[in-house]
Amino acid sequence: MVAEPMIDLAVPGTPDDVWAPWRHRRPELSLAGWRHLVVVAAHPDDEILGVGGLIALARSRDLPVTVITVTDGEASHPGSPTYSPTELADLRVEESRRAAAELGVEPPIRLRIGDGAVVAHEAAVTDALAEILAACGRTGGWCATTWRRDGHPDHEAVGRAAAVACAGTATRLLEFPVWMWHWATPAHPVVRVTRARMLMLPEAVINAKARAIAHFRSQISALSEDPADQPILPPHLLARFTGATETFFV
Numbered sequence: 001m002v003a004e005p006m007i008d009l010a011v012p013g014t015p016d017d018v019w020a021p022w023r024h025r026r027p028e029l030s031l032a033g034w035r036h037l038v039v040v041a042a043h044p045d046d047e048i049l050g051v052g053g054l055i056a057l058a059r060s061r062d063l064p065v066t067v068i069t070v071t072d073g074e075a076s077h078p079g080s081p082t083y084s085p086t087e088l089a090d091l092r093v094e095e096s097r098r099a100a101a102e103l104g105v106e107p108p109i110r111l112r113i114g115d116g117a118v119v120a121h122e123a124a125v126t127d128a129l130a131e132i133l134a135a136c137g138r139t140g141g142w143c144a145t146t147w148r149r150d151g152h153p154d155h156e157a158v159g160r161a162a163a164v165a166c167a168g169t170a171t172r173l174l175e176f177p178v179w180m181w182h183w184a185t186p187a188h189p190v191v192r193v194t195r196a197r198m199l200m201l202p203e204a205v206i207n208a209k210a211r212a213i214a215h216f217r218s219q220i221s222a223l224s225e226d227p228a229d230q231p232i233l234p235p236h237l238l239a240r241f242t243g244a245t246e247t248f249f250v
Contacts, residue, residue: 007151009232013182016240022186023245029174029197031057035140037065038171040129040162042118042146042154043073044096044108045216049233049241050176051144052103052209053201054248059104060205066136067100067108069093070125070158075115076219079228083218089115091218099212118157125158129165139170147175147249149190151183175249181240192249199246210242 037058041047047055047067058065072089083091097107111128113121133143143166146152148159159175166173184191201209213220220238223229 007179007183009182009237012236014185016181016243018185019181019240020243023198023247026196026198026247029199029248029250031061031063033140034058034063034142036136036142037063038133038136038141038143039065039067040143040145040158041067041069041108042152042158043071043076043115044069044092045073045099045213045219045233046146046155046178047096047108048099048103048209048212048216050146050178051246052099052212052241053205053246054144054199055105056103056205056208056212057199057201065103065105066132067105068111068129068132069096069108070111070113070118071115071154072110072112073115076232077223077229080223081226082223082229085115088218092216095216095218098215102212102215103208116154118154118161122157122161125161126164129162133165133169133171136171141171142174143171144174144176144248147177147180149180149192150177151179155179173250177247177249182237195249197248197250199248201244201246206242206244213238213241 039047039051055065073092074085074089076088100107111125113125143162145162146155146159148156150156155178163173219232222231
């Protein structure tokens with residue numbers, strides 16, 4: 001078994017120009033026959049970073065999109081002297097709501113699981129997702145969720161829960177990486193090359209996604225000058241999510 005990576009934001013990670021040729025060699029993801037898209041994010045902003053382009057493209061085709069955020073993201077800045085965890089949660093929920101509106105979707109459904117505690121509540125998340133998918137209940141449904149090997153325990157637990165919720169239903173599972181771009185390389189044995197698909201994003205969709213990402217000020221800008229308040233997504237990390245493609249594992 002491949003050891004799970006540790007995400008170290010103090011290092012620059014794999015340069016995007018290492019990933020770019022790999023992404024462009026992947027087969028293209030087809031949206032033919034899609035009738036509904038359900039997006040399950042571990043934290044507010046994962047839904048936009050990973051699949052903001054897919055959401056915008058689906059809405060441009062009048063496909064209904066349901067977004068679910070499992071946590072409220074209150075643990076993004078532990079030790080912040082500026083915001084308490086409750087205040088951070090309120091801030092991130094509002095950012096996610098504004099980003100959703102930017103792409104023409106309703107505010108995310110919140111499961112309100114503790115940030116960093118999804119593994120302990122994985123069964124409850126599975127049950128909640130199964131109920132939501134049953135309510136959507138239509139053929140041609142897809143569920144896009146964080147990848148089960150992404151390197152962050154919340155992302156992986158959400159991916160597992162979504163996979164179980166989709167099993168035995170008409171909803172097809174689609175996983176998207178977020179932190180893989182940082183710690184892995186195209187040659188890493190955990191990267192599922194044969195199951196990777198690429199989605200090319202039109203310019204209008206790229207621009208819409210960029211506007212949605214800009215709403216997450218708590219993640220892309222410093223909350224203060226204190227070291228505990230530094231951005232989670234500085235420019236070199238953010239660049240991984242603002243290009244002309246998105247990548248998925250099917």
